[in-house]
Amino acid sequence: MTHPAPDFLPGLELSRLLYEEAVRPLLDEVHPGLRYAAARVGTGSEVLGFDTPRSADHEWGPRLQLFLTPEDAARHTTDLHELLRERLPKEVRGWPTHFRPATADGPIGHMTPTEGPVEHRVDILETDRWLTGQLGPGATAEEPTAADWLAMPQQRLAEVTGGAVLHDGPGALTAARHRLAWYPxxxxxxLLACQWQRVAQEEAFVGRCAEVGDELGSAVTAARLVRDLMRLTFLLERRYAPYGKWLGSAFARLPGTDALASSLRAALAATTYPDRERHLGDAYVHLATRQNTTGLTDPVEPALRPYHDRPYQVLHAERFTRALTATLTDPALRALPLTGSIDQRTDNTDLLTQPGAPTF
Structure with a gap:
């Protein structure tokens, strides 16, 4: 006999309940004085606040991380895991705390009831080692270098700085999250200069493709520009952009983007080049105006204009690139080509979402 699923609770709320009602009392009883951080960070739709009832079908449920100092991790990891395995409650608000182990046939964990020990998802970690595994060695530096920052994917930065910290005795996790909250x-x-450069590279291609009868190419190029404009918006609003699955959902939460979103949707839906150009142009002007409000450069004229001697209406986005690069004083950044961070060089999902510093 199957039982109906319990009422849905956001995963971060389940994590809080797991900690407050089960994990913290056990730690207070068995390991009083242990200094640790308790959090729900890292991978998982709930960390960014996008989980729904559908999320319960894999690697979702009452989950938590306990972060220890290196010394305490070496001393207590095994016994803490066993303590929780033997004494955690079997469920939290009706959701099992036991996860079916991943196998070759089913490589993802899934909540399932148990009458025996709980194969839980309370990960016991060492703070700096976890940060390094997520973002590379620069994540633990007091001042990451420019090269460190450019190698950190925004999806992983969002996972490290998002979610919730429920307790932090040592303070190291909270300090790292504060340090990594946004770029220097x-x-x-x-990064803004490089993102405007991406727009400059292709804004004329929408018209040129259409001019030679390639409507599909024009539409594909427009779609690429829409994504670049969305990612530019995240940079302007000082928010890390998630990877493709949550890009639109996160974009909808950015302040003041209703009109911009309408233009972007219309550009994607357009079936003719003139409509495509008009809606992209509206988006260009919107973001050019927004760029000017940042005060990072002297104002740059946000109006559209022809692409040199050709009739396509474009922004000539490289004007914003030049204005921004003129404000760079860091010699390391001034010496770099305008190819940007790892997110601006690749959109490979495996590379941008799997833990560990990217290597080449």
Whole structure:
């Protein structure tokens, strides 16, 4: 006999309940004085606040991470895991705390009831080792270098700085999240310059493709530009952009984007080049105006204009690139080509979402 699923609770709320009602009392009883952080960060739709009842079909449920100092991790990881395995409650608000182990046939964990020990999802970790595994060695530096920042995918930065910290005795996790909350000013300027450069590279292609009868190519190029404009918006609003699955959902939560979103949707839906050009143009002007409000550069004229001697209406986005690069004072950034961060160089999902520093 199957039982109906319990009422849905956001995963972060389940994590809080697991900690407050089960994990914290056990730690207070068995390991009083242990200094740790309790959090729900890292991978998982709930960390970014996008989980729904559908999420319960894999690697979702009462989950938590306990972060320890290196010394305490070496001393207590095994016994803490066994303590929780033997004494955690079997469920939280009707949701099992036991997860069916992943196998070759089913490589994802799934909640399932148990009468025996709980194969839980309370991960016991060492803070700096976890940060390094997520973002590379620069994540633990007091001041990551420009190269460190450019190698950190925004999806992983969002996972490290998102979610919830429920307790932090040592303070190291909270300090790292604060340090990684957003790019340093010079890196931010460089990334904005590179994102405008991406727009400049292709804004005329929408018209040129249409001119030679390639409506499909024109539409595909427009779609690429829509994504680049969305990612530019995240940079302007100082928010990390998630990977493709949640890009639109996160974009909808950005402040003041209703009119911009309408233009972007219309550009994607357009079936003729003139409509495509008009709606993209509206989006260009919107974001050019927004760029000017940041005060990072002297104002740049946001109006559209022909592409040199050709009739396509474009922004000539490289004007914003030049204005931003003129404000770079960091020699390391000034020496770089305008190819940007790892997110601006590749959209490979495996590379941008799997833990561990990217290597080449």
């Amino acid at each position: 000013d010079q890196v931010w300027r460089y």
